[in-house]
Amino acid sequence: xxxxxxxxxxxxxxxxxxxxxxxxxxxxxxxxxxxxxxxxxxxxxxxxxxxxxxxxxxxxxxxxxxxxxxxxxxxxxxxxxxxxxxxxxxxxxxxxxxxxxxxxxxxxxxxxxxxxxxxxxxxxxxxxxxxxxxxxxxxxxxxxxxxxxxxxxxxxxxxxxxxxxxxxxxxxxxxxxxxxxxxxxxxxxxxxxxxxxxxxxxxxxxxxxxxxxxxxxxxxxxxxxxxxxx
Numbered sequence: 703x704x705x706x707x708x709x710x711x712x713x714x715x716x717x718x719x720x721x722x723x724x725x726x727x728x729x730x731x732x733x734x735x736x737x738x739x740x741x742x743x744x745x746x747x748x749x750x751x752x753x754x755x756x757x758x759x760x761x762x763x764x765x766x767x768x769x770x771x772x773x774x775x776x777x778x779x780x781x782x783x784x785x786x787x788x789x790x791x792x793x794x795x796x797x798x799x800x801x802x803x804x805x806x807x808x809x810x811x812x813x814x815x816x817x818x819x820x821x822x823x824x825x826x827x828x829x830x831x832x833x834x835x836x837x838x839x840x841x842x843x844x845x846x847x848x849x850x851x852x853x854x855x856x857x858x859x860x861x862x863x864x865x866x867x868x869x870x871x872x873x874x875x876x877x878x879x880x881x882x883x884x885x886x887x888x889x890x891x892x893x894x895x896x897x898x899x900x901x902x903x904x905x906x907x908x909x910x911x912x913x914x915x916x917x918x919x920x921x922x923x924x925x926x927x928x929x930x931x932x
Contacts, residue, residue: 720745726810739780754796755803770870788814811824847895852892904920
């Protein structure tokens with residue numbers, strides 16, 4: 703991959719990362735999904751973002767039991783229901799800068815009115831946090847340049863089931879300048895990770911019998927034989 707291309711993708715992903723590092727101070731009981739969408743829009747523009755590749759949406763923000771909604775299959779309309787004292791908020795960004803597209807998502811845990819990246823006490827929150835951490839660690843352990851999306855799908859589905867979770871939406875996809883024709887991590891997609899280039903892992907999962915849907919998304923790529931996070 704060319705140096706300029708890598709720099710372009712790093713710039714937009716860094717803008718998304720900065721936004722979700724900053725937004726944590728804004729998430730508190732009483733704010734709504736719509737409030738958070740508007741704040742994400744402002745923060746991304748301040749970071750140099752000039753567009754949004756997924757349905758022109760600045761952010762997909764879900765709170766409470768809305769976090770379990772499979773957004774790829776339903777129209778997204780941010781709610782004006784306020785975040786609660788004990789709540790989960792997920793934010794998924796899809797910014798672009800000069801045609802380079804990013805994709806970045808995180809879950810935020812509100813416990814006794816305090817918002818954290820890492821939960822402290824709620825059992826379901828702790829289970830979701832550790833499951834996401836394990837899934838991304840499994841990618842790092844198992845992925846290699848010749849692995850196909852079909853192979854990765856099998857690995858991830860097995861791991862999600864063993865962790866005691868259900869898959870709510872797709873697991874990830876390729877990242878390219880034309881984001882309207884994506885390859886997804888799914889059965890029968892036999893392009894290799896090296897061939898696809900940049901790709902996301904974004905398992906949207908819910909503890910079996912649980913209330914909430916957890917998300918954690920990074921873009922990855924191979925530098926020779928080494929898997930790296932963008």
